[in-house]
Amino acid sequence: MQNEIHMRKLPLCSQVGQPGELGDRLVQLLQKDRIIVASHTKRPQNGFFIFIVDEKRLLENGRRTKYADIVSKISGNGRSKLVFIWQRTKPSVLKDVRHVFEELWAQQIIDAIAVVLGRYRAIRIYTYHPFTPNHCFEAGSPVLINDWDPRRGRLTHRTPSLFSQKSKMRDLFGCKVRCMGVHRPPEAVIERGNNSWRLSGTGIEMFNFMASYLNFTPEIVVNRPRNVQELERLNETSCLMSMVATGQVDLGFGKFTRLLDSEPGVTFAKEIQQDCFTWGVPEGIGNEPSIWKYYTTEFTIPSWCMVAASVAITVFFIKHFSKRLANERQIFRQYSYALFYTYASIVGATNKPQPRTFPLRVFVAHWLIYALVITSLYVAYLGSLVTVPAPEPELQDQEDLLSTSLNIGGRQQMFYILNSSAQSSVDIEQLILRYQILSPLPFYHHVRRVITRRDLAIFASKRELLHYSERFRAATNSSRRMFVLPVCVTRSYSSPFIFRAGSPFLKPVNDVLWRLIETGITLKWDDVNMDQELSQDRVFAQDTVLTLRHLYGAYVIFFSGCVLASLVFFIEMLSGRSSDFSKDITQNVRKLQDEMIYPYIN
Template sequence: MLLRGIHHSSRPLVNSFQQVCSGFYLIAEDLSGMESLLSKLKRWARHRILCVLPLIPEEEFQNFLENKVGLFRDAEVLVTMTESSIGYQLTYTLRRFTPIKYHGMQWLHETARGKQDFHGREIKVATFNCSTFSRINYPYLDGSEMAIFLEVARRLNLTYRFIVPNGSRFPLGVLKDGLWRGGLLGLLASDEADVGFCGLWIANNKIGTGVEMSVSLKRICMMYLVPRPVPLSSEWYGIFSPFTMNLWLAIILVYLSVSLLLPAIAYLDSKISVFECRYLTFKRSWILLAGMLLQGDWMRSTHSQGPCRHLIAWWTVFSLLIGSVFSGSLASYLTRSGYTWKPETIEDLVSTGYLWTTTRVPVVATLFNLNDPVHQEWTRRIRVVKTQEELHNALRKLDNVVMGIYTFGIFSLMDEDIEDNVLKAYEVSSYCFTEFYLGFAFRRGSPYLKFFNEQLKNMIETGFIHYYMKATMERTMKEKKYMYQVTRLSKNSAHGSNLTLASLKGILEFWVCGLLISTAVFCAELASDPLAGYLRASRFCLLRKSVGLFQDEKIVK
């Protein structure tokens, strides 16, 4: 009667105290009552449960101990009967009951420190093929975190079974109502897996969401691949590089001003002069001034030109100086390996109109500061496509970026398989927009977390973690050439070099373009009969005027 009263009075207390207590003392009147009380407990690895039962038949009691181990989940348990001096202990390293001599309440305060043998206990592992962290292709297993896990499993004497999560668009799962659902983290939150790894970040979105993170393995830097800068000498606009945009605008403004000023002075001079000025029209003056600026036609300054000769003389000096400076600077630019501008920060990407195209839905709340207007604008430029072909087509336009991980001086993609010939046109930026620490994820209340942390700390201190991760990335780099190519940055050289044909590529392209335009204009003239007749008549009139040049009343100057 006493046990029955204690049993019924303790049932409401279980729900009240299990959130703050790690040890429980359960008294039940029979086995079914014990099962009822246990079902109300979480029974995590940190929980220690002392179960007291009345004297029951030995066969029934042994059958309970052998077949009801799963009822206690991951907790450490000691089961005994009221009139027995022998107890049966269940540890989370050995999941079967073994008889021990009962020593009272001291057992509740004992720890499992030093126990490193799980006796081949099965651990369910959630992971999938992702970047350099994990590769599953039975029986071939590879990846930096895979190598670390296999070493820890060997040390703890664990038998592993892999579970590959379903779903390709959300392989890690979706955080909904404060709990991870679906994907790798969903398997842990629903207790379908014990541990998971695949480049998981230790972040706030994993606190109190059904999973627990291990100690950090390695710090990683998140970077973007941006279009690779190209040499200025290989672009047609490279010939304009010696001068800045402001200087070009100033030269054009001066040129237009002189082109307007020259016919105006010529017109005023014609009112008082006996000579007919050839600069009266804007069309003729700007062509002559352009020829002088390009150093193709130097005009003589004579006394008969009147006040126009001063403007022409100083324009000659201006053209000579500008031309000399430009030619010297152009030679310097062509012999020095200068490159086009490269976006580095998120602000640069936003201001230049870049996009981020991916096949996975990124966790923007973790990657970016959503209170920053620039980051908010950048998140609106994320495009999620369904196929790799769409991703490749977007990257070939060179207006997209690719996110990846930079560590040990090596860049690796997260989980997207992009062709090497596409990535040849990209290189890693020098700006780390966010940093994370990697770790293993465990289901809440896992019995393995404590032992994994002890082993991982030991492996970090002895350099094993660094060795495994770097060796795996270097081995993967031999197979995936892009990992080396994208880290070869295009840098401006401070030293000059010999002038080569490649340096003149932009000038040659500009020249060929001009020839094509001239050819097109000439063909259009030949195809137009009225225009051709007009041009022939105009040339004849000009020739006749030139023959009778000195027969006119005024002399052309």
């Protein structure tokens, strides 16, 4: 308890009664920041609360305790700890403790203990468990968790904390928990069949695992729509949100996005992914590129720069090697011929004459291998335009979308998301002016219109657009798809569960989600329940170009040739100088000998 006190401020509630001597001693002993809070305050409070119970006037209006109003203003978000102190023991003390615990459970506050001071300085500490084999969603009888032994001067049981949500919520003993799901494909697919419901997706896998791990029985609450408009409203989770906020549903499962589903009184569980909101447009409606684009975009810009640099290095090596090698042909010493020789070797033309010296031959051998690789790759990519048709031109950003005559639209909630990003781009402001809120039909019908009629651009989640596009292709056995713009207009985190604010289910569910994320099980479920293209967020009809990664081997050969040829060149230069030096010495010695011997011969 001391650790909990040191971590929190202590609210002191006035206008509750005179605490007496015990209250004065607590105020003096607790060297901690204290806040005086009026009992009629309306703002939720967090902190460590200590209540000195007045046994004579505990109950008001039958079973309602005098602390009901104060407890209702304490935020039940797991950050507040409550201690109720009874200064004396009487036969009905456990009954009074149960009344207080029932008041706390009505507000779903479970981090609370009752301290009962007994005879001979004995102290008993009680708490309550809302889920046991004997009852569900009830405070039940108080549970003795520890007591103070006055003879030994310590607690009987050594416990790390008297406040433990984990021990109270780790096993729900098969109790029924009211749950309601939302249809948000592909993560949460909830569809009605002939006589049953079909549930699939990563969100459903998490829900089933959570029910098994926490040992509760899901009681699915179904709100049947009466018409198409209400069906669309239910899919937008507004009904589910209100039921969770008012306590009609204990847990909402599926997929819930911060931008779409944030409402007062609702708390999100741990977010497991980030949604990308973008545009779905008809396939192949982009501007036709220039014919020269196919000749220049086979390589990336860094690849072209490296090719140009390698040509310049080759010309430099040929010119300067031949200039410093006496036995090399004179024609290689000209920049014009060195450049022509390099270009001819790239395009595969016959070159005569050939290098004569060994260093230049070593370099040219590596250069020819490099040129063969580069030329073969370029010809292969360019030749594929004949055998494999080039992909149809696609829109790449919102500026391209504005240049079309497509109808711009989506659901009403998507309009709010787009409008929230209006200040970030002029293009978004122009798109908002053209935005049309579509009829409340199932989203699949709007995607089908984009693919078949090709007159609509729709704004939605990227994964949802890809899911319905693949669903249309599978249903019609057609190769036509909807193209999804690769840019994200905005992003938002999403969670598979929502709860009422202050729900005791939040902490145990978050603990389980953390373990699922750390072990990679959520990614595995993504791969199993969704197509490979959806799990990796890839875009259809994306072309590939040659990058430096593809040309890595060719450049290793080229620069190895540069290094090896340079070493051979320097070795040959040094060996040539030493041989010339020895020849000069020999000639000088012979000349000196002749001069010394010549007079005697004469």
